[in-house]
Amino acid sequence: MEIEDLKEQMDRLVDESLLNRVNEKDFSIERIFNYPLLKAAEASDPLFDKLKDSTVIGEHHLAPSEWLNGAKSVVSYFLPFSREIREANRVEEWPAKEWLYGRIEGEEFNKLLRQALVDSVEEAGGKAVAPSLDSRFKRTDLRSNWSERHAAYIAGLGTFSLSKSLITENGCAGRYGSIVTDLLIKSSSRPYSGIEEYCNRCGQCIERCPAGAITGEGKDVQICSDYLSNVIIPRYRPRHGCGKCQTAVACEKVIP
Numbered sequence: 001m002e003i004e005d006l007k008e009q010m011d012r013l014v015d016e017s018l019l020n021r022v023n024e025k026d027f028s029i030e031r032i033f034n035y036p037l038l039k040a041a042e043a044s045d046p047l048f049d050k051l052k053d054s055t056v057i058g059e060h061h062l063a064p065s066e067w068l069n070g071a072k073s074v075v076s077y078f079l080p081f082s083r084e085i086r087e088a089n090r091v092e093e094w095p096a097k098e099w100l101y102g103r104i105e106g107e108e109f110n111k112l113l114r115q116a117l118v119d120s121v122e123e124a125g126g127k128a129v130a131p132s133l134d135s136r137f138k139r140t141d142l143r144s145n146w147s148e149r150h151a152a153y154i155a156g157l158g159t160f161s162l163s164k165s166l167i168t169e170n171g172c173a174g175r176y177g178s179i180v181t182d183l184l185i186k187s188s189s190r191p192y193s194g195i196e197e198y199c200n201r202c203g204q205c206i207e208r209c210p211a212g213a214i215t216g217e218g219k220d221v222q223i224c225s226d227y228l229s230n231v232i233i234p235r236y237r238p239r240h241g242c243g244k245c246q247t248a249v250a251c252e253k254v255i256p
């Protein structure tokens with residue numbers, strides 16, 4: 001199976017799916033996400049084993065072969081938020097309404113994309129699992145047993161930012177998804193060697209964080225999580241999100 005076939009199908013869904021837009025009586029978003037960046041990694045890439053190290057994620061992180069017997073490839077994508085959503089969230093402090101809808105309603109579209117990839121593989125005669133949709137998926141101490149961002153890093157989509165998102169060709173503001181499959185899909189190049197290679201340490205995300213969760217040492221996930229639980233969720237329930245760090249303009253300019 002060719003990765004281009006999967007990309008074509010995803011692009012079509014971005015254009016046509018009603019889940020990729022918001023159309024309410026008094027609020028609309030023409031397009032939540034732009035076209036995804038898509039890459040593939042070998043399921044046996046030794047970096048997947050490294051994720052079991054407690055200094056990275058931990059023993060509970062499952063390798064591709066633990067999600068799917070006979071796994072050969074991991075297909076990973078970055079789904080960038082549209083310009084409309086990014087620019088709306090560049091205002092200070094509070095999350096833009098567009099961002100909150102993108103984060104929550106947008107995730108329904110992201111689930112559709114993951115399932116569409118699984119369906120495509122099965123139609124081609126293979127097996128596939130989308131770990132984030134699987135009943136075994138769980139989170140322990142803020143760390144899940146499948147990290148979409150680390151899979152994206154391994155597949156070559158980008159390197160980590162100070163705020164622990166991924167800096168890709170299309171910046172940081174977006175969502176991730178992946179599947180594990182027993183079909184062999186040609187792996188992509190990983191055009192970097194360091195985990196934070198694209199971050200230029202400009203500090204813009206530090207200044208933008210309303211919770212003070214980011215320092216020159218990185219992001220304190222507990223401070224960020226407490227801010228979301230104690231400040232954002234009570235104010236915006238049933239939606240939540242912040243993303244001030246991910247919408248730093250600097251992150252969109254570091255990869256030429």
Ligand code: SF4
Pocket residue numbers: 161162163198199200201202203204205206248250251254
């Ligand atoms: S805003 Fe600057 S310091 Fe923060 S992640 Fe982006 S490039 Fe790195």
Ligand code: SF4
Pocket residue numbers: 163208209210211212213214219224225227242243244245246
């Ligand atoms: S999501 Fe918001 S609170 Fe959390 S690190 Fe980013 S800017 Fe700070």
